[in-house]
Structures are given as structure tokens and as C-alpha cells.
Amino acid sequence: MFEHLVSSLSGTLVFANLVAMVVSTAAGIMVGALPGLSASMGVALLIPFTFSMDPLTGLLCMAGMYNGAIYGGSIAAILINIPGTPGAVVTTFDGNAMAKKGEGRYALETAVICSTVGGAASALALMFIAPYLAALALKFGPAEYFWISVLGLSTIASFLSGSTVKGLFCAFAGLFISTVGIDQISGVFRFTFDNMYLMEGFPEIVVLIGLYSIPEVFTMLEDVAAGKTAAANNLMLEQARYKEEKRWTFRQDFKASIPTWTRSSIIGIVIGMIPGAGSSIAAFISYKEAKRKSKNPDNFGKGEVEGIRASETANNAVTASAMIPMLTFGIPGNVVTAIMVGGLLIHGLHPGPNLFIKEPRIVYGLMWGMLLTNFIMLALGYFGSRFFAKCLKMPTVILAAAIGVLSTVGTYSLNNSMFDVYSMLCFGVVGLVMRKMKLPIAPAVLGIILGPLAETELRRALMIADSPIEIFTRPLSFFLFLLTLLSLFYPVFKARLAARGTKA
Amino acid sequence: MTQRKQDIIFGAVGTAISLVVLWLSVQYPSDSALFPLLSASGIFVCSLAILAMGIRNKEATGKVEGINLRSAALFGAVLLLYVLSIEKAGFFSSSFFFVMAVSMLWGGFGKGVSLRFSLLFAALFTVFLYITFVKIFTVPLPKGFLL
Numbered sequence: 107m108f109e110h111l112v113s114s115l116s117g118t119l120v121f122a123n124l125v126a127m128v129v130s131t132a133a134g135i136m137v138g139a140l141p142g143l144s145a146s147m148g149v150a151l152l153i154p155f156t157f158s159m160d161p162l163t164g165l166l167c168m169a170g171m172y173n174g175a176i177y178g179g180s181i182a183a184i185l186i187n188i189p190g191t192p193g194a195v196v197t198t199f200d201g202n203a204m205a206k207k208g209e210g211r212y213a214l215e216t217a218v219i220c221s222t223v224g225g226a227a228s229a230l231a232l233m234f235i236a237p238y239l240a241a242l243a244l245k246f247g248p249a250e251y252f253w254i255s256v257l258g259l260s261t262i263a264s265f266l267s268g269s270t271v272k273g274l275f276c277a278f279a280g281l282f283i284s285t286v287g288i289d290q291i292s293g294v295f296r297f298t299f300d301n302m303y304l305m306e307g308f309p310e311i312v313v314l315i316g317l318y319s320i321p322e323v324f325t326m327l328e329d330v331a332a333g334k335t336a337a338a339n340n341l342m343l344e345q346a347r348y349k350e351e352k353r354w355t356f357r358q359d360f361k362a363s364i365p366t367w368t369r370s371s372i373i374g375i376v377i378g379m380i381p382g383a384g385s386s387i388a389a390f391i392s393y394k395e396a397k398r399k400s401k402n403p404d405n406f407g408k409g410e411v412e413g414i415r416a417s418e419t420a421n422n423a424v425t426a427s428a429m430i431p432m433l434t435f436g437i438p439g440n441v442v443t444a445i446m447v448g449g450l451l452i453h454g455l456h457p458g459p460n461l462f463i464k465e466p467r468i469v470y471g472l473m474w475g476m477l478l479t480n481f482i483m484l485a486l487g488y489f490g491s492r493f494f495a496k497c498l499k500m501p502t503v504i505l506a507a508a509i510g511v512l513s514t515v516g517t518y519s520l521n522n523s524m525f526d527v528y529s530m531l532c533f534g535v536v537g538l539v540m541r542k543m544k545l546p547i548a549p550a551v552l553g554i555i556l557g558p559l560a561e562t563e564l565r566r567a568l569m570i571a572d573s574p575i576e577i578f579t580r581p582l583s584f585f586l587f588l589l590t591l592l593s594l595f596y597p598v599f600k601a602r603l604a605a606r607g608t609k610a
Numbered sequence: 611m612t613q614r615k616q617d618i619i620f621g622a623v624g625t626a627i628s629l630v631v632l633w634l635s636v637q638y639p640s641d642s643a644l645f646p647l648l649s650a651s652g653i654f655v656c657s658l659a660i661l662a663m664g665i666r667n668k669e670a671t672g673k674v675e676g677i678n679l680r681s682a683a684l685f686g687a688v689l690l691l692y693v694l695s696i697e698k699a700g701f702f703s704s705s706f707f708f709v710m711a712v713s714m715l716w717g718g719f720g721k722g723v724s725l726r727f728s729l730l731f732a733a734l735f736t737v738f739l740y741i742t743f744v745k746i747f748t749v750p751l752p753k754g755f756l757l
Binding site for chain 2: 296323328506508535557564565
């Protein structure tokens, strides 16, 4: 492991990779800073730009975009009280209050330093936990792989959705979409209706861009029509005052931050590894813990810097640890890593334990990328926060039009096919309907990504087994099956308990 | 539309679609049909559950967020026109006019976003696309009677 880590560092630190990391991290901060644009959409739109790059360079770009966007969410949260990303919701509690008190710069500096600490801790966890888990995963059989993909899907369907049934509906719909095209095992054409364009199925990236970008463009334009424009942001920006005298200082802030950094990093890392639990949950738990441990809990929500430390450390500590299940088992921990799986597949890389053996340069290079982009983010965020704040003044219509064009050109450049563009538009309509009906998109995306793996492993398991019951009865399979049931019934059980509590 | 009505319609449509998929799936050889059958069965069960929730939950009378049909139709028309024109007029000219059209139609015809800013942005953005995709990534983007 250590020899791979050391040898991949020199390959990561070549000029082209450094440029790619700086540019993508800056782009990620901008994406995160703009309310409405998320890390997942940023990574989905970035993937087409990485087609012709070296796979490692492409992955480093995605790492920069991911880290940058999660931190960037704090800029809008602090300056205009609108979380740029879901993970920055908790940062609004104290961040904007600080900005209104004239401590905007102090809040922004705290946010970037804490994000860097959380992100770096998470990257180190990825470096030292993932290789051991991958070694363990190599001992898994097809049945275990099938159940682990079902478990990943069921936790995301249960925990990321308001309704478990609707989450499962979307997950099954995603699994069905993944079956369109040639059956990889028997060569049978499924649901192609003699259309040659459907023989390869729907490319994951086409579906992802459609589901995430088109509804976002429509929502942005709808907001503009409803009068929610950048003018409102400008007003808030004017209210957020900077005072030069209040800054982050090593002497005062470093020692005071250590307990929060430690606690919040652990919370973020652990939550990141659980499929379905994202940066917003980590930030909420970390904030609650910081408030509980604080000597001044009443100051929380009124501009307490400890609140920003807790939320920003935790939400960035999720980023690299969410890659642990993706790299070791091939099961994405959240939507962004699910999209990154699509990016890996485009470069012919199949995430899972074998990737550690076949492509150590890329796996360990990505780990270095997740670490290094945090320090690039620190430099960009510390010295350029005022510049990134100016992004908030960008007219929404212009942004929406640019995203529309980038979605189209990105989809086209995948296979140089207009059919992909029409497919992307169709999935855009589906995504829009899903968004309006409050149906969760994440389980559908995960279904599409995990479908081929789940199907292949299930069929291999059935071929090997003497009886179909064996896929349930092997010890580890049975344990994973029980965990799947628990993930499905826990929200129902919890809702029943809550209802009983309300009645009592 | 109320939440209850939405659940009933959604459940019924989902059930119908899953039945069609189940019927199509059984036509394939058994090993190839297994996974589509499992996914379609899952959709079927979930759709029935959503339908049952809609029928039983008579208290869910709160309005759900609807789609502004006028906005959706305008957006759909502009986007479709853009995509259709790519092959006829060429990618770069279509993209330029798409950015202009969106910034004019939703930007209040120069009141919200100035015409000069829209023009400048559309031109610079088109140049950025040309340099990135044609010069750096060498993607053969569609050409038409314009650019």
C-alpha cells in the first residue's frame, strides 16, 4: 500500500495535473457558491470535458470540482443566507449573522480553513482505510456483491427520500433503465425495439446530465420569471459587511478549533462512509454536538464562530470518505460519487477491489488528488473569497443558458451522437416531472449505475449456487440481507414510533 | 392538484407501465428476463402501494406544486428549437442564438440583463466552446449552413 502511495505521488504532481486541479477546484468553488448549482451537477457537467484527458487527470478534475463545490456552498450561506449546496444549510445559522455583524471576512476565512481540515482528514481516512477494505472485498463472492449493491440502493432509497415507497419506486425504475440494450451475458437485445441507437443502452452520463441539468435550468428560469433574481442577492451582499480588523488568527483560533476539528472530522468521515447519509446530515450532527459541548450554547444561531467550524469541518469531511465504499466495493456512498462512477466507467475503469490491483496509479493518484485539492481550495478560498462572492452577482438567465448549452455539447461529445442529445432531453423532462412530484432522483441514478453490477453478480451467484436459496444463506449474504431489510423498515418503524409519541 | 389525487394518478400510471414491462420481459429467455422481471415487479408493487396510499389517505388534501405550463411550453420550445437547429445551422451559431434567446426572453428584453452584456457573453461563451471542444478536445461538433 505505502509503496503505491509514494510512487503515485510523483505521477499526480505533474504540471498538467496540477493545472487541472487548480482550474477544477476554482470552477467547483464557483459552482458551490452559486445557489441552485450543486456538486453533483458540477461533476456531471465536468465529465464530458474529461473524455480526452488521461484518466487520472480527469479524476483529479472531478476531485477538485467535488471538494471545491462543497466548500463553495459556504460562501453563499455566509454572505446571502442561501446555502450554495445542501451541506451548507447549517452554515447559514451562524455565518450570515456574523456577516451582518461585520465579521464576514472572519466567517469566510474560518469556513475555508475548517473545510480544508475536514477535507484533508477525510482524504487521509480514504488513504488508510480503503486499501484494507479493498483487500477484504476481494474475498467477497457474487452473492455478497449482489447484496452489497442492493444494500447501497436500499439505504439511499430509504434515507434520501421523504417516502421509502417512492424512493424504492425510483430505484427500481433506475434498475429497469439499466437493462435496456444488449444483455452482457447472453447477448439478447432487451427493450431496444429494433432501434440501433438503443443497442448499447442509455449511457449513464446522458441520463445523469438530463436528470440533473435540464430541471435545474428550468427551475432557474422559473425563479427569474417569479422575480427571484440576482438583484436580491446583490442587496444581501451589500448588507454583508467586511471589517478588516476581525480576521482568523493562528494564535487565537487554531487552539480553540482543535476539539471541533477532531470531533467534526470523525463525524463527517463516519457519515460519509454510510451510503445515503450525506454532507448535510454530517453538518447537522456536528453542529448539534458543538452546541452541546459549548460553554455558550445560547450564542449558537446568533453568529457563533464555533457553529461554522463544526458545520464546515463536517461537511467537507464527508467528501473523500464517501469514496471509500465506491473504490472498495464499487458502491457509491452518495450522488456525487455515483456520478463519479459514471466518469470512471467512461475511462474503462470499473470501481471495486480489482481496481486497486489493476490500476494502483489511478486509485492512489485519486486519493492524493482528494488531499491536494483541499490545499488548493485553501489558497483560492483564503485569498479569493471576494472574487468568488462576485459570482453571486451573475445574472441567473445567463447562467441557465450556459448550463443548457454545456449540457448539450457535453452529451453530444460523448459519442458524437444527436440521439444522445434527444435522449438527454427526454430524461430532462423525466427529471423535471420527478422534481415537481418530489420524487427523489438519487435512487434512480444509483439504480442506473448499480444495475449492471447487481444483475451480473446475481446471475453469476445463481449459476454457481446449487439452489437459489444459497444467495440468502451464505453467512455474509445473510448478514447483508438483514441489513437491507433493516434499512428498508427502519424509516417505517421510526415513523410509527413518532406517530405513537404524538398520540401519547 | 392535491397530494391524494397525484398519488392516485401516479400509482395507476406506474401500475399500467409496470404491467407492460412485465409482459415485454416474459418474452425474453428466462435468464435474460430475470432482472427486468425483478425490476418491473418492484415498480408494480411500489405503484400499487402508492395507489393504495392515495386511496386510503383522504386527509392529504394539500395542494402540490404544479408546473407552470406556459413557462414549461416556452422553455421546451426554445430548447427543442435549439437542438433541432444544431444539425441544420451548426452548433456554434445555434448556441449563440440560444444564449441570446434565453437572456432576452427571460431577461426582460434588455431590462433585466442588458442587450450589450448578453451579446458579449454569448460571443465569448461561443469562443470558449470552440477553443475547448474543437481545438483542445478535437470533438467534431455538427456544422450547418452557418457555423
